Amino acid sequence: MMPAKILICDDDEGILDLVELVLKEEGYEVIPEINSLNVANLVGSEHPDLVVLDLWMPVLSGDQVLRNLRNDPTTKNLPVVVISASGDGKTIAMNAGANDFIPKPFDLDQLLGRVKALLEAA
Amino acid sequence: MDSLHNGEFSFSNNTSKQDFELLTKALDASLSGIIITDNRQPDNPIIYCNKAFEDISGYQRSEIIGHNCRFLQKDDRNQTARHILRDAIDNGTNAVVDIRNYKKDGTLFWNELYMSPIKDGDDQVKYFIGVQNDVTRRKKAEDEVKFNQAKMEQRIRERTRDLRENEEYLASIVQTVRESLIVLSPDLKVLSVNDHFINTFKVTREETEGKKLYDLGNGQWNIPELRKLLEQILPTNNPVTDFEVAHDFPHIGKKLMLLNAHRIELEGQFKDRILIAIEDITDRRAIEQRKDDFLSIASHELKTPLTTIKGYVQIINRLIKNYDDEKLRESVGKTSLYVDRLNNLIGELLDVSRIQSGMIELHKAPFDFDHMIQETVGSIQQGSRNHEIVLTGQTGVQFNGDESHITQVVTNLLSNAIKYSPDHKEIGVHLSVLSGFIKVAVTDHGVGIAKDEQAKVFDRFYRVRDVQQKFPGMGIGLYICASIVNNHYGSLWVESEPGKGSTFSFTLPLTSNHTNKNGGDDAR
Ligand SMILES: Cc1cc2nc3c(=O)[nH]c(=O)nc-3n(C[C@H](O)[C@H](O)[C@H](O)COP(=O)(O)O)c2cc1C
Numbered sequence A: 001m002m003p004a005k006i007l008i009c010d011d012d013e014g015i016l017d018l019v020e021l022v023l024k025e026e027g028y029e030v031i032p033e034i035n036s037l038n039v040a041n042l043v044g045s046e047h048p049d050l051v052v053l054d055l056w057m058p059v060l061s062g063d064q065v066l067r068n069l070r071n072d073p074t075t076k077n078l079p080v081v082v083i084s085a086s087g088d089g090k091t092i093a094m095n096a097g098a099n100d101f102i103p104k105p106f107d108l109d110q111l112l113g114r115v116k117a118l119l120e121a122a
Numbered sequence B: 001m002d003s004l005h006n007g008e009f010s011f012s013n014n015t016s017k018q019d020f021e022l023l024t025k026a027l028d029a030s031l032s033g034i035i036i037t038d039n040r041q042p043d044n045p046i047i048y049c050n051k052a053f054e055d056i057s058g059y060q061r062s063e064i065i066g067h068n069c070r071f072l073q074k075d076d077r078n079q080t081a082r083h084i085l086r087d088a089i090d091n092g093t094n095a096v097v098d099i100r101n102y103k104k105d106g107t108l109f110w111n112e113l114y115m116s117p118i119k120d121g122d123d124q125v126k127y128f129i130g131v132q133n134d135v136t137r138r139k140k141a142e143d144e145v146k147f148n149q150a151k152m153e154q155r156i157r158e159r160t161r162d163l164r165e166n167e168e169y170l171a172s173i174v175q176t177v178r179e180s181l182i183v184l185s186p187d188l189k190v191l192s193v194n195d196h197f198i199n200t201f202k203v204t205r206e207e208t209e210g211k212k213l214y215d216l217g218n219g220q221w222n223i224p225e226l227r228k229l230l231e232q233i234l235p236t237n238n239p240v241t242d243f244e245v246a247h248d249f250p251h252i253g254k255k256l257m258l259l260n261a262h263r264i265e266l267e268g269q270f271k272d273r274i275l276i277a278i279e280d281i282t283d284r285r286a287i288e289q290r291k292d293d294f295l296s297i298a299s300h301e302l303k304t305p306l307t308t309i310k311g312y313v314q315i316i317n318r319l320i321k322n323y324d325d326e327k328l329r330e331s332v333g334k335t336s337l338y339v340d341r342l343n344n345l346i347g348e349l350l351d352v353s354r355i356q357s358g359m360i361e362l363h364k365a366p367f368d369f370d371h372m373i374q375e376t377v378g379s380i381q382q383g384s385r386n387h388e389i390v391l392t393g394q395t396g397v398q399f400n401g402d403e404s405h406i407t408q409v410v411t412n413l414l415s416n417a418i419k420y421s422p423d424h425k426e427i428g429v430h431l432s433v434l435s436g437f438i439k440v441a442v443t444d445h446g447v448g449i450a451k452d453e454q455a456k457v458f459d460r461f462y463r464v465r466d467v468q469q470k471f472p473g474m475g476i477g478l479y480i481c482a483s484i485v486n487n488h489y490g491s492l493w494v495e496s497e498p499g500k501g502s503t504f505s506f507t508l509p510l511t512s513n514h515t516n517k518n519g520g521d522d523a524r
Helices: A013-025 A036-046 A062-071 A089-096 A108-121 B016-029 B051-057 B069-073 B080-091 B136-176 B195-200 B213-219 B224-233 B282-322 B326-356 B369-383 B403-419 B461-470 B475-487
Strands: A005-009 A029-033 A050-054 A080-084 A100-103 B033-038 B046-049 B095-102 B108-119 B125-134 B180-184 B190-193 B240-249 B253-263 B274-280 B365-368 B388-393 B398-401 B426-434 B437-443 B491-497 B501-509
Touching: A005 A013, A005 A036, A013 A029, A013 A108, A013 B282, A029 A036, A036 A050, A036 A062, A050 A062, A050 A108, A062 A080, A062 A089, A080 A089, A080 A108, A089 A100, A100 A108, A108 B282, B016 B051, B033 B051, B051 B125, B069 B095, B080 B095, B080 B108, B108 B136, B180 B195, B195 B274, B224 B240, B224 B253, B253 B282, B282 B326, B326 B475, B365 B369, B369 B388, B369 B403, B369 B426, B398 B403, B403 B426, B403 B437, B403 B475, B403 B501, B475 B491, B475 B501
Parallel strands: A005 A029, A005 A050, A050 A080, A080 A100, B388 B426
Antiparallel strands: B033 B046, B033 B125, B095 B108, B108 B125, B180 B190, B180 B274, B240 B253, B253 B274, B365 B398, B426 B437, B437 B501, B491 B501
């Protein structure tokens, strides 16, 4: 069986590296992306099984990216986990149509657990 | 009786003695003093006085006859009356004066003196007749009236001055306060406004005073919230304080105002006038908002690298499982502990700032209280395998409140309980419903808190340093907890004995019809 493909977008390189490392360790195929403007294209070309999305990013914020995905019939059911250090992150994420929300800083086991659960449910 | 004619005594031979006795008897019967002086003698000596004159003056006849009458003045010589008499005598005319005289024993009396000359055929004054009345009492009464009148006038002058001063004083206060003030008549006409009002709302006194409030500046004061305050709230809840009104004024823009309104209930000419004080809190709110925004951004930015650190510490933790190095493992363990503490502090920073500016937002919604407790206990239990959290009781309640805030309270109490009972494994959480209140009690068997420290643990930020030396990490957390519980109209308290442990309890009322000052319990 092909490993699940996960796209992660965060404007912070440290977090990007960390999550990539952990997810790869777990056996997933990971596409890290630092620029939120590229997410839509990457989703179209790479067809990830799940997206991990930061909220506060320059130019195009995570919830805008998410709304665009939800408005597109081909990605409207794509599992998306939002991660954010923002106090009202959960409300924003859920309103935009996220499947799950994990506040930063997160526990790695928690992140892996949620990702796994969502992939299995899909 | 024809003895007296031409102003001269003339006694007929046969009747003279009889007539004279009759005359002296008549004069002695008079209540007025009567004297006759001989103007032809040097210094006008008294040649006759009646009985009443003796009585009035207190002198005896023998002490009177032959003297000039000025002896009655004693040393009180500087009187206008005296000069009037002097002139009258020199000119040979009548005079009527009130003059201060003194009895033999020295008592003052007011002498109403009528003095009149008796002239001979060639217009020479031979005698003077003086008629005296003691008018001290009348004079006193008159003086009293005059005195009272003067006093009254003085008082009126003083009162008027006081009033004017008061008015000026009050007016100067009214003009100095940094709030806008309006006085309205019962039918909501503007009676007066202070300078601050004029300046803040950029209007003139002419276009404001005397106009209906709702008509001011093309109806820009016809604000629904203000109407509600004046027409619905104030008639039954007088006075109203801290009533918030937001309005976009045509020229000056959006204003956030805090109003105090007071209807005068005192009977009298001012009854039912309405005083309104308006505080412009637009800028203050904006500053608070900016501070809040700044802290939100700061905490977000701080948490971002912290996320990476926490992640790598976790990875290191996993990797060193293969190394048999106790010191290394302990160091990494401590690192992750302090990373968590740093994370909590960053979160609390924002909370404290919000609480202190009264901006803590409540997102109230009904939730399953017992379920929330189970979840919270469960997640804390997971992270601290060394302690056993025993949950007893239940509420069975759908509580209407801010779930995430109350979760924060329970989490805080539980992590404190664990932190301060390192050697005692059991932590108790007990739920109950008591006459309209939910009660949650968290009990540990740890170090406990001395009586005089118990109140301090809920203290504000500035005391934290104190508290933190004894109870590191406890101060801000409990302060926030207490604020959250208060925001739900409940209370949070501690019972504790050093060495035996502590029980932190909080209650929350089940009925949510608690109104705050603004007449609603919604989040602001
Ligand atoms: C008839 C007569 C009655 C007078 N009775 C009084 C009197 O009762 N009390 C008084 O102070 N002076 C009385 N005088 C005024 C004084 O005798 C005196 O004329 C007055 O003080 C003015 O004069 P002088 O400035 O030399 O004192 C009377 C004078 C006359 C002629």
